[in-house]
Amino acid sequence: MRAFGRLVLFALALSAAGPASAQSLERQVGDFPEKLEIGISTDEISITSDFRGADLTIFGAIDGFDANLLAQGKYNIIVVLEGPKDNATVRKKERVFGIWVNTQSMTFELVPEAYSLSSTRDIATIAPPRDIANMGIGVDHMRLVPLGFIGDGSSLGEFRNAFRRIREESGVYQRDPGGVQFISSSLFKASVRLPANVPNGVHVVRAYLFREGLFVAAKALPLRVVKTGLEQAITRAAHEQPIVYGLFAVTLAVITGWGASLLFRKD
Amino acid sequence: MTVYLPIAELSVNILIILGMGAAVGFLSGMFGVGGGFLITPLLIFYNIPPVVAVATGANQVVASSISGAITHFRRGTIDIKLGTVLLCGGLVGATLGVWLFSLLRSIGQLDLVISLLYVVLLGSVGGLMLWESIIAMRKAAKNQPTQLRRPGQHNWIHGLPLKMRFKKSKIYLSVIPVATLGFCIGILTSVMGVGGGFIMVPAMIYLLRIPTSVVVGTSLFQIVFVSAYTVIVQASTNYTVDIVLAFVLMIAGVIGAQYGVRVGQRLRGEQLRALLALLVLAVGIRLSIELIIPPKDIYSVVSAGFGF
Structure with a gap:
C-alpha cells in the first residue's frame, strides 16, 4: 500500500507572479507599502483513491517590506486553506426513558467542510484577539450562524463549541502555529494539511500579512480538489x-x- | 489490507468484511435464513453508518436469496399467485419504507429507529423461537411425538372478504391479510435491510395456514423482488447503497452459505432452531446495550451534503 503519500506542490511566487495569480483576489488595506504575493503551482489537485492526507506547500513573498522590521520578526503571516461550504447540523443526545435519543439540534449556515490554518506563530499573539475575531480567522472565530428558530439562544454557545470540537477531533479542522516559515529575507513557505477525508470542490487558500499586530494585506487563491480513481x-x-x-x-x-x-x- | 468504501466514505479492513460475510453466509446456509438481520447489525457494530448498512444489507439479501428462490422455482414449490399478491403489498410497503427512511434521516432519528426495531423484533422472534424449540426438545427427550401445528380450524383471518383461490397452496383465502403481510415485510426490508423471512415464514404458517411445502419458496420469491426493488429505490433516493461493501459481503456470503448448508443438514431441526434463537437474541441484546450505555460523545455533526 502506498500510504501517506506526501504531495508537495510548490511554485516560486516572486513578484513576477505565477499562473494561478491571475485569478487571485486581492485586498490591500490603508497606506501600508507592503504587498503580499502567494502562489501554488497548480489550481487543481487530483486525489487518488489511496489518498491518506498530504501537505500542501504554498510559497509567498512580502513586497516592499521594511528590512528593519523584518529582521526583528515584526511581520507575521497566517495562511488558511478553507474548504467548500455547506450547512451542518449538530445534534445532541439525551437520555429519554433509559435510552439515548437525539433531542436537540442546531443547523449552522454555510460552514467550511475543511479548514487548515498555518501561521508564523500562535494567532492569538499575532494581532489583538478582537481584530482576529472580527476578521473571522481561526476555528475559534469562524462564523457559525444558526439557521431557523433557536429559542432563546442559550444553547448556542454549547452547540458551537461541540461543532468546533468534533470537526477538530475528526481532523478536518486543523491548526499549525509554526507552519509558516521564512526561507529567505522576505520569502516564506507555508504548509497546510489536506486531511484524508478532504472534500471535493473549490477550496480557497487565503494568506494574511500582519505588521506589528496590524493587518496589512490579504491575498486569496482558488484551489480545486478533484478526487479520481x-x-x-x-x-x-x-x-x-x-x-x-x-x-x-x-x-x-x-x-x-x-x-x-x-x-x-x-x- | 484496507479498502475504501466510496459511499460509506471510510476505509475498512477487507479481511474483517470478508470474515463477516462468510460467517453470516455460513449461518444463513445452516439455518436457511437470508442473513440480512445479522449482516446489518454487524456492519453497524463495525462503525459503518446505519444508513449505508441498511441499504447495502438489502443488496446482500438479493444475492443470498436468489439461489434458494431458483431452486424452489425448479422444484415447483413456489405459489406464484400467492407470491404476487404478497409482492404487491411488499412493493407498496418498501416504497413507504424508503420514504419513512428519508424522513427519519432528515430529523436525525433514523439510527435510533433502526436499533429499536432490531431490538424489538430480534428480541421477540428470538424469544419465541427459543421457547418453542426448548419445548420441542423436551418432548423429543421424553419420546413424545412433536405435534405438527397444522390444525384445520379457521381463525378470524379466514372470514375476511375479497377471497381468492390459490391453487398451488390449495387454499381459499382473502387477499387482505396476504397483501398486508407483504406490506409489513416491505417496510421492514427498506427500513432494516432484512429480507424478513424470519417473520414471514412463521406468519404464513401459523396465521394464514399456508401449507409448509410452499411457504419457504414463496417467501423467497417475495424477498428477492422486494429487496431488489428496495436496493434500486434506496440507491435513487438516499444514495446509500455501497456497491464495494455489498460485493465483498456477497462473495464471502455465498461461499460461506455452501458450507453452512452441509453443517445444517447434520443437525436436528429443534437444535438448529434453538441455536438460531440464541444467536438472534444475542444480536438483539448487543444492540440494546448500545442504546442504554451513555454514548462517548452526546453531540454529533451532520453535513447537509451527506446527512447522517
Missing part, C-alpha cells in the same frame, strides 16, 4: 446515475447468488 467513479455514478447504479448493484447480486449456486451444485 475507481472509488470516485463509483461515487459519481451513485449520485449522477442512481437508477442505473441501483440496477447494476442488483444485477451484481443476482449474478453472484446464481453463479455460486451453479458453481457449487453437486450434480
Whole structure:
C-alpha cells in the first residue's frame, strides 16, 4: 500500500507572479507599502483513491517590506486553506426513558467542510484577539450562524463549541502555529494539511500579512480538489446515475447468488 | 489490507468484511435464513453508518436469496399467485419504507429507529423461537411425538372478504391479510435491510395456514423482488447503497452459505432452531446495550451534503 503519500506542490511566487495569480483576489488595506504575493503551482489537485492526507506547500513573498522590521520578526503571516461550504447540523443526545435519543439540534449556515490554518506563530499573539475575531480567522472565530428558530439562544454557545470540537477531533479542522516559515529575507513557505477525508470542490487558500499586530494585506487563491480513481467513479455514478447504479448493484447480486449456486451444485 | 468504501466514505479492513460475510453466509446456509438481520447489525457494530448498512444489507439479501428462490422455482414449490399478491403489498410497503427512511434521516432519528426495531423484533422472534424449540426438545427427550401445528380450524383471518383461490397452496383465502403481510415485510426490508423471512415464514404458517411445502419458496420469491426493488429505490433516493461493501459481503456470503448448508443438514431441526434463537437474541441484546450505555460523545455533526 502506498500510504501517506506526501504531495508537495510548490511554485516560486516572486513578484513576477505565477499562473494561478491571475485569478487571485486581492485586498490591500490603508497606506501600508507592503504587498503580499502567494502562489501554488497548480489550481487543481487530483486525489487518488489511496489518498491518506498530504501537505500542501504554498510559497509567498512580502513586497516592499521594511528590512528593519523584518529582521526583528515584526511581520507575521497566517495562511488558511478553507474548504467548500455547506450547512451542518449538530445534534445532541439525551437520555429519554433509559435510552439515548437525539433531542436537540442546531443547523449552522454555510460552514467550511475543511479548514487548515498555518501561521508564523500562535494567532492569538499575532494581532489583538478582537481584530482576529472580527476578521473571522481561526476555528475559534469562524462564523457559525444558526439557521431557523433557536429559542432563546442559550444553547448556542454549547452547540458551537461541540461543532468546533468534533470537526477538530475528526481532523478536518486543523491548526499549525509554526507552519509558516521564512526561507529567505522576505520569502516564506507555508504548509497546510489536506486531511484524508478532504472534500471535493473549490477550496480557497487565503494568506494574511500582519505588521506589528496590524493587518496589512490579504491575498486569496482558488484551489480545486478533484478526487479520481475507481472509488470516485463509483461515487459519481451513485449520485449522477442512481437508477442505473441501483440496477447494476442488483444485477451484481443476482449474478453472484446464481453463479455460486451453479458453481457449487453437486450434480 | 484496507479498502475504501466510496459511499460509506471510510476505509475498512477487507479481511474483517470478508470474515463477516462468510460467517453470516455460513449461518444463513445452516439455518436457511437470508442473513440480512445479522449482516446489518454487524456492519453497524463495525462503525459503518446505519444508513449505508441498511441499504447495502438489502443488496446482500438479493444475492443470498436468489439461489434458494431458483431452486424452489425448479422444484415447483413456489405459489406464484400467492407470491404476487404478497409482492404487491411488499412493493407498496418498501416504497413507504424508503420514504419513512428519508424522513427519519432528515430529523436525525433514523439510527435510533433502526436499533429499536432490531431490538424489538430480534428480541421477540428470538424469544419465541427459543421457547418453542426448548419445548420441542423436551418432548423429543421424553419420546413424545412433536405435534405438527397444522390444525384445520379457521381463525378470524379466514372470514375476511375479497377471497381468492390459490391453487398451488390449495387454499381459499382473502387477499387482505396476504397483501398486508407483504406490506409489513416491505417496510421492514427498506427500513432494516432484512429480507424478513424470519417473520414471514412463521406468519404464513401459523396465521394464514399456508401449507409448509410452499411457504419457504414463496417467501423467497417475495424477498428477492422486494429487496431488489428496495436496493434500486434506496440507491435513487438516499444514495446509500455501497456497491464495494455489498460485493465483498456477497462473495464471502455465498461461499460461506455452501458450507453452512452441509453443517445444517447434520443437525436436528429443534437444535438448529434453538441455536438460531440464541444467536438472534444475542444480536438483539448487543444492540440494546448500545442504546442504554451513555454514548462517548452526546453531540454529533451532520453535513447537509451527506446527512447522517
